[in-house]
Amino acid sequence: MELNKEKIKKSGINPRLAGVLTALFFLCLGFFILWQRYHILVKAEEREMSTIVNIVKQDIDQSLKNSYSAALSLALLINDDGEIGNFEAVAPKILEGNPNIDGLQLVPGGVIRKVYPYQENKEALDYNILQDPSRNKEALRAIKMRKMYFAGPFELRQGGMAVVGRLPVFIRDEFWGFSAVIIKMDHLIHLDRIEDMVKDKYYYQFSKVDITTGEEFNYFPKFSKGNTSYSEVVELPDGDWKFYLATQDQSYLLLSLIPLALLIILLSFWFGWSMTSILKQPLKLQALVKAQAGKLLESELNFRTIFNQAAIGMVRVDTLTGKFIQSNKRYIELLGYTEEELMAMDYKDISYPEDVGINSIRMRQLLNGEIREYSLQKRLVRKDGSLLWIKVTVSPLWQKGEQPTSHIALIEDISDKMQAQEELIHNEKRFRALVENSEEVICIFTQKGQTFYFSPAIERVSGYTESEIRELNLISLMHPDDLDYINAQMEISINTPMVPVSGIACRARHKDGTWKWIEITITNLLEDPAIGGFVANFKDITLRKEVEINLNKSYQLVMDQNRRFLNFSYIVSHNLRSHSSNIEAILTLYHSADSAEEKVTYIELLSKVSTALNQTLMDLNEVVSIQNNIDLSVEPLSVLSYVNQTLDLLEVQVKNKEAVIKKDIPKEMVVVFNSAYLESVLLNFLSNALRYSSSKRIPEISLKGYKLEDKWILEIMDNGVGIDLKRYGDKLFGLYKTFTNKSGSRGVGLFITKNQIDAMGGQVNVESELGIGTTFKISFK
Amino acid sequence: MKKSICVIDDDMIYQLIIGKIISRSGYFHKPLFYKNATKALADFKSLETELPQVILLDINMPQMDGWQFLEALIKERPNLDSETDIYIVTSSIAHSDRLKASTYKQVSGFLSKPITVSKIKEMGVRLK
Incomplete structure (x- = not known):
């Protein structure tokens, strides 16, 4: 890396210098082109000026030629004797043919004798040109040159600036005079046309050269040779005139190039800067490479540290052979093999035989490129032969599409987790066994009474199988009388989540149709995501309830x-x-x-x-005998025959009282009773009815037998004195309680009667009103 | 000066006996007997009637018992406790009866049968 940098440095170009040089080069080139351009512009201008000057010259030449022919035509009017012909007739025609000409003169001997048009030029008549020192120079020059010469421009006697072309006429080599043509300046130089051509770009000047002094007289202002940078001149020898055309100032040409010059400067600098940047690029790249290399080194170090110090096992494996290439400390620790031993093994050697299969399949998929990584839980066999549950995560170390080389496997010790899981499963099994073998039924149900779990005990309690009962709504199995109570308890449970509501005893219908007492404990676990319903434990308490x-x-x-x-x-x-x-x-x-x-x-x-x-x-x-006789003999007895028998006994009393007896007792009214007791009971009630009859009316006793809810009832109604039940109700059947002033009432009869009925499992009730009568109702078992 | 006394009891034999005992005591006139509380109440409920100075009242009686009579009489005569000394005289030895009697300020004493001459004498002495 360092070497490379040196190379680049030695290759020699300082990027900054190269940039400056580039800029200078392009600057020179640019300005050279600019210079060329300037010259082209200047040349073009010169050409233009020359054209203009030529046009002007041609115009003037044309005018002069016309003047010459006009003057010649006029001269032809002079005959050999020097007499002037029909000037008045010819002159207009000549003027007509030459619109540039403003006037004609015939000047014999230097004196203006004929003019046309007369009116405008009559002032000049008889003027002797040759005698006038201010004018004769040019006239004399024409005579001397023996050819037409144009004098002026000057102020005409008759007014206006004009040139006068004088053609000296010689008759037999003898000067006769001049045939002259007057051309007003306007007609000589067409200023409007010139102005149109030069615009403001050029100056122009028309001058006359003094033949004798050589001095020049300028005719137009705004022109001095000093401030012109370039001028074009045309000489007109027929009048010793010069026509100048000059550029006012050529600096505007330079000015027009300034934007271009600026562009060139800018471009040059840009090229210079670009060159510098281009040349600097390798240096930057080099710095980048160095930084990357540093990072790479660092990450390699990090990786090495992580690899070696990692808390999880890491191993690099040759994917094709399955052999270990590199292992970290943790992996060695996990397995108990030394590094050397491990490096001689492949992953199959240490895998638990049952788990090799799935691992091989995954490895093949990895090799085929079907998967890019995988992780699985498997067991490893340690050196000491013990098993180790691990989670292995495998990532290939080759890029997609490349040939498989090696892969890295991360090994996590999950023994604790697996143990916990096993314990969990074990616990779950244990709890399930507890639940399933419990006498209590456990079920989970929704608020609407739909169930989604029943423990198997349900079949013992309800007679329905788990699948049968799931089809049913629990509410439909509850006893109608208990529904309000159950709903109230449910309401409590709904309002107290997580709190068991226990001791709900109610009846539920068994599959065989019988009602069973069950005791329920409901716990609202709607909020528990694992349950999401109500948990009900219930057990059959029918036996207990019956006992209760x-x-x-x-x-x-x-x-x-x-x-x-x-x-x-x-x-x-x-x-x-x-x-x-x-x-x-x-x-x-x-x-x-x-x-x-x-x-x-x-x-x-x-x-x-x-x-x-x-x-x-x-x-x-x-009394004692009744109370004691629990096992008294009982038999079915016809109530009607016993009533009749009793009435026979009371015949005398009935007669004495003149009582009316009414009987409405069906023959089939048979009750199971002790015969002596029945006699005693009937005798007691009937004799009471007679004894306590009202003296105000005929005693009437009616006996009625009927069935009410499977029980025989015997009603004994009288219209006697009646009993104040409010006062004596609780004492009516008490011993030694009497309620009338009648002698002979000892308060024993009703007491004994009641006891006798009670002993037979029956009941006796009384309805009575003072002064109206009393009704006793005996209900038989 | 002998005092007036009244006996309300349905037991006729007892009436004979108590009559002898009261006369033996020497403090009272011949007693006024009622074997029936209803009758006694009918006689005593009018405020114009002057009550006997001592009333011996039985509890267990048919029709109207001693307690009912007491309640009814208190209702009729609000100042009963200052008008007469009422003694409950009963063959009952039930503690509940004795307790019940003690809740009435109108009841001066609770006595179990048989009554002795000395008891009657005490009643006489108390009146003096």
């Missing part, structure tokens, strides 16, 4: 029982205590009695208490 319901029933039953027992124990304690306290009080009184009579009274009282106590004990016994 049964438990609840049992609880109700037990509570009911308990309440009854509490009531009973209260009654027992109260009733028995009232008797015992009475006994106690009587005994106290007895002991402190003053007299024997008084003591007898107390004994009598005591026996009354004893009777009452006995009665109470009997009542309680009856």
Whole structure:
């Protein structure tokens, strides 16, 4: 590189000097051409001037020739005797033929004798030219030269500037006089025509040379020889005249060349500069090459450093043989082979046998030019035999279209990633197994109830296979009564994303048509891109729910029982205590009695208490027997026949009260009941109806049997005194509760009746209004 | 000066007994008996009627029980607590009844049967 630079320097031309020289050369050449050009212009001008001068000369010559012929014609009027012929007749004709001529004269002996036109020239008549010293020189010269000579120009006697051509006439060699022609200056020199030709470019001058002194008299102003650079002269010997034509100033020619000169200077400089640049080009290129070389060196160094120090393995491989050519430290470290060992191997030697196939295919594609690079994940076998998961990225080191040479492979250790991935797959499998084997169903569904995942447990719970249930809308499987509740829970879930809404117990229809209780936990994972729906876990809680319901029933039953027992124990304690306290009080009184009579009274009282106590004990016994008889024998009984039987027993009372009995009981009304209880129940209600009849009207008792929702109902309606249910409703069926002032009502009947019905699993309700009547409704199990 | 007393109780035997006990005590006139609270209420609800100085009231009675009678009478006579001493006298030993009685300022005492002569004497002494 350095050598090259020297060469260029030695080849010797300093670009700047070459530029200056070039500029000078072109400047000289330019100015030479300019000089030539100037000369051509000058020559052209000279030619033009000469032409003009010639034209002027020709014009004057023509005028003079005409004048000569005119003067000659006029001279011919003179005969040999010197007498003038018919001047007046001929002169006009001559003038007519020569428009340039302004006047004719015949001057015999130097005295103007004949003039034409007369009027204009009469002033000159009789003027002796030869006698006038100011004019005779020229006249004498004509005589002396014996040829026509033009005098003037001068101021005519008769007025106006003109020249006078005088032809000396000799008769027999004897001077006779002159035949003269007057030409006014206007007709001699056609100024307008000259002006037209010269314009402002030239000066012109017309002068007369004094024959004797040689002096020149100029006739036009604006002309002096001093300030002319060039002039053209024509001499007119017939009058000793000279006509000059001169350029006013030739500098304008130079001025006209200034733009061209400037252009030449500019071009010269440009050529000079161009030359410099051209010559400098190699130097620039050289500098560029040097810079590039530096960069190349640097990048090579960088590359070498990267190659060796890179955190990923790098290896250069001969593409055709697969042999390693160059390896970096990392690659050696990864494999555990030494560099020498590695250089003797090819890529197949260290590839895991299963992975060689795909690698070979890719390599072939690379060789064929089908692909320009590839990367794949494969396993390598380390020197110690262990496997290494790597990601290899291969790039060829030849250009497209070139013969394959070698390629570079970048090797990334992805063992950790692969391990993580394997773990992920393992975890996924584990979770899947958990989900799929779980008793709980997991499903993912959209807000509209469409499902896109069900765990296999769905078949156990719903009876539908996964594909069957996906065709169904979940809502259609829900119990209609639970829909509002489910929707409310869904609303909560929609409003609380990511928060599980649990414990949603509802009924869903099994494929076999039965309703199953399920408990659902819904989690709104709409915002989770991996789910994009609601996740519902649910399980069949039918058994639990049934147990719960049964438990609840049992609880109700037990509570009911308990309440009854509490009531009973209260009654027992109260009733028995009232008797015992009475006994106690009587005994106290007895002991402190003053007299024997008084003591007898107390004994009598005591026996009354004893009777009452006995009665109470009997009542309680009856109650207890009902409460205890859980396993009482039951049988189907015809209600109608039992009603009839009971009415027979009450025949006397019915008669006494003159009561009207109405029966509307179907024969098929058969209930499962204990026979003694049914008798007791019917007797109680009917005797009550009779006992509490109103004295204001005829007692009327109607019995009606009918079926309501698969249950037999027996209605016993009377028009008796009625019961104030607001006051006594809660006590109606209580023990020892009486609601009338009638004697004989002990408050035991309804209590026992109710217990008997309860024991048979039935129910009894009452509707009543004071003074109108009472209706008892017995509902049989 | 003997005081007036009234017994409301449906137990006829008890009425006989309490009558003896009250006369033994010597503080009261022969008591006014009601076996039915409805009847007693009908007699007492008029403000013009002067109440007995002591009322012994049973709880467990048919038709209208002691509590109902008390409520109704309080409604009729707003100043009941200054007009008479009402004692609940019952064979009940239920604690709930005793508690309920204590919520009425109109109730001067809660007594379990049997009642002794000394208890009646205390009532008499208290009136003096």
